Amino acid sequence: MKTALTIAGTDPSGGAGIQADIKTMTANGVYAMSAVTALVAQNTTGVKSIMEVTPEFLAEQLDCVFTDIMPDAVKTGMVSSVPLIQVIARKLKEYRVEKLVVDPVMVATSGDRLISEEAVDALKAELLPLATVLTPNIPEAEVLSGMTIHGPEDMERAARSISERYGCAVLCKGGHDLNDANDLLWRSGEAKWFYGRRIDNPNTHGTGCTLSSAIASNLAKGYDLDTSVERAKTYLSGALASMLDLGQGKGPLDHLFNLEGEFVK
C-alpha cells in the first residue's frame, strides 16, 4: 500500500486540518500518517484557540515517521510559526522527501488567521523551494506574489511569478471566485486550467486541506502532477456535491461519500 504523511494542525470538529487530511488520504486509497504542528480548538463557526507543539516535539514526530514508514508523498498544511517551519524544512531535506505538496494555509474559511506574519516569510524562504506543488487560494496567491488578482489572467500572472521565484509548480485555486471553481496549474513554464462546475453548497470548511491531501495521495500512488490534480478535483467535487450539512457555521465535506462495503451499513 502506498503511504502519505500530513504535517498540519488539528480540527476537533473533523472538517479541516489533520482530520480532513486523514479521511481524504484514506478515501483516496493510501495509508495515512500525521504529524501535528498545533492543536487547534475550532469548529465550523471559527477558531477559539491554538496550542502549538514545540519544535523539538515536531522533530521527534517526524523522525518517528520517517525512520519507520517512509511516506511516498508528504503534504504540509497549517505551519504557524518560524521554528516549526525550520524544523519541517530540515527534516524534509534530511530524509530526502521528493513528492511534497505545500498548502500555504494562512486564513481559515471562518476568517481566523492561522499563521504569524513572520512565518509567512519563513514559509517562502524555507518550504516553498522544496515543494513539488504549492496550492494557494486567491488571497494566499496575492500574498505570495505581491499582486492583486481580479480574474483568470491575474491568476496566471501570479502563479507564474510564484513558480519562477520558488522553482515549484503552483496550483492557484479559484474557489474564492464566486462565478466558477476553476483552478490554474502553472508548471514547467506553462499554464493548464482545471475547470470545475461550481456546486451550490455553502459548506466549504476544509476544501483546501482536502484538495491538497488528495493531490498528495495521487502523487503517492504514482500519478503525474496533472493527473493528480485532475483526480483530486474530481474527488473534492464529489465530497462537496454529497451535500453533507453539519454544524452551525460553514460545515464540513462528506469525505467518505464514495465508501462502500458491509461495515458502512
Ligand SMILES: Nc1ncnc2c1ncn2[C@@H]1O[C@H](COP(=O)(O)OP(=O)(O)OP(=O)(O)O)[C@@H](O)[C@H]1O
Ligand atoms: N462551491 C464550489 N464548487 C465546486 N468547487 C469548489 C467550490 N468551492 C471551492 N471549490 C474548489 O475547492 C478547491 C479548494 O479551493 P478554495 O479556493 O476554496 O481553497 P481554500 O480557500 O484554500 O479552501 P478553504 O475554504 O478550505 O480555505 C478548489 O479546487 C476549488 O475550485
Ligand SMILES: Cc1ncc(COP(=O)(O)O)c(N)n1
Ligand atoms: C488546522 C487547520 N488547518 C487548515 C484550516 C483551513 O481550512 P479552512 O479554510 O477550510 O477552514 C483550518 N481551518 N484548520
